Amino acid sequence: MHSTQWVSFITAVVIASWYGFASVTAFSCSFGREPNPKENGILRWVMPLNHRLRCQCTSIYPGGMNTYTPERGFDPFYTDHPLFTDLKIEIDNYFECENCSLTCAHGGRFIDDPCHCSCAQNWAGKTCTECALTTQDCANDGSLNYATCTCDCPWYWKGNTCTECALQTNDCAHDGSLNDAACTCDCPRNWKGITCTECALTGCENNGTLDAATCTCTCLKQWMGITCTETRHYDCQDYFKANSDSTTGVYTIYTSKYPQGLDVYCDMNWWSGSIVIQRRSSGDLKFTRGWDEYRDGFGDLSSTGGHWLGNEKVRKLTEDQNTKWEIQVKVWDSGTHQWSDIISNFRLSGENYTLHVDGSVDCGNGGVFFSAHGKPFSTHDRDNDGDDRKNCAEESNGGWWFDGCDAGSNGGEINLNAEYISDGISIAPCEPLYYRNTRLKIKRMSGETQTFTP
Structure with a gap:
């Protein structure tokens, strides 16, 4: 049977007691024996007291033995050479119980049990005067400052060892x-x-000029891009000229008014190189809109649902009279009937987007398109039609250039932005009376070249 012998290690001896008062004049301690768990259970002499209590011993005598190691909240004192004495000076020398008066440097904190300095981060040594960092501790090209025991970091790093982004x-x-x-x-x-x-630029290609302050290249008119290496395409015609196999769709053009680029829908098949400014193929996209929407444009260029490019964009493209434009009107019904015509010298000018064209288009039976030369654009919320009796845009439910509200034989303008009903857009008195699909496209006139001034 396993047996355990327990012997008390501390005995306080009361020397005198009179009239209810007691004074402790001796503090006897003992060395016993027990297995040391840190040395594979080797049996050693042990005093299970912390440093402060050991230094209060006035005598030490042999104690008993434990066959196991009790659980304690501190490490006891193990030795192979115990001391047995009743001389206080020998006890103090044995346990190094000198009168501790340490001065802790660099923010260290003095602790008297046992007598030592608890050092602040980065510092070590008995009085915290030794730098605990090495040069390898300083990350991201930091350098060790031995005097302050800190890492001097590049300005964009911070922290004790330069590991925090500043x-x-x-x-x-x-x-x-x-x-x-x-x-x-x-x-x-x-x-x-x-x-x-x-x-990061060191120069510009194709005779471009570098502005170091803005780090941009100012390119000659036929070039664009960060370093002037990309060919500039001013409009759909330039794209088609560069590649006759170009397909109809959305392209980015670069003109004087849009040096950073403008997305437009290019017709590369039926009127090759033209910019489509109006596209209607169903009633899904409503054209009953106010002034601001007609000014800025609406619809989705990349979808089949239709769009209106925007009066402001068309004005900026066409108002420079050094370049002449023409406009094509194309309409077709739900069957096989198609009709189109082209008017020259088209442009818009001014804040009210006044229409300029050479003549008008006659679709037969008295129906006309673009007869409103010199007339501003009108919407239901900005009536510019000149008719005091009526609001033409409000009556037709769509913005347009009007020369009278009554279409047909009365000389009125046919509105291709009018309300789309079940049969399509009414263009009476043209035959047939309704068209389901309409297109307005503009293109530089034959022989015209686009100019560009950055």
Whole structure:
């Protein structure tokens, strides 16, 4: 049977007691024996007291033995050479119980049990005067400052060992974005540097001129792009001229008024190289709109549902009289009937988008398109038709250039933006009376070249 012998290690001896008062004049301690768990259970002498209590012992005598190690909240004192004495000086020397008066440097905190300094971060040693960092502890090209025992970090890093990013999102210039992991800014291709403030361009191709302050190239008129290496296409005709196999769809053109680009729908099949400014093929897209929407444009260029490019865009494309434009009107019904015609010298001018064309288009039976030369654009919320009795745009439920509200034999203008009903758009007195599909397209007149001034 396993047996355990327990012997008390501490005995406080009361020397005198009179009249209810007691004073402790001796503090006897003992060395016993027990297995040391840190040395594979080897049996050693042990005093299970912390440093402060050991230094209060006035005598030490042999104690008993434990066959197991009790659980304690501190490490006891193990030795192979115990001391048995009643001389206080020998006890103090044995346990190094000197009168501790340490001065802890660099923010260290003095602790008297046992007598030592608890050092602040980065510092070590008995009085916290030794730097605990090494040069390898300083990350991201930081350097160790031995005098202060800190890492001197590059300006965009911070922290004890330069591992915290000091940059914020708004530190990234020129639309750069912060990369927290690398602590740097991801820059647009023409900028570089930690915060995208250094120009990455060294020059411009094709005789372009570099502006180092803005880090941009000013290109000659036929070139574009970051370094003037991309061919500039001014309109749909330029795209078609560069590639006759171009297909109808959305393209980005670059004109004097849109040097950063304008998306337009290009017809590359039926009137090759033309810009489609109006497209209607069903009643899904409503053209009963106000002035602001006709000004800015509506619909989706990339969808089949139709669009109105926008009066402001058309004005900026056509108002420069150094370049002449023509406009094509094309309509067709639900069957096989199609009809189209072209008017020359088309342009819009002024804040009311006044129409300029050479003549008008007659569809037969007295029906006319674009007879309103010199007339401004009208919508239901901005009546510019000149008729005090009526609001032509409100009556037809669509914005247009009007020369009278009554279409047909009375000399009125047919509105291709009129309300789309079940049979289509009414263009009476033309035959047939309703058209389901309409297109308005503009194109530089034959022999005209586009000009561009950056």
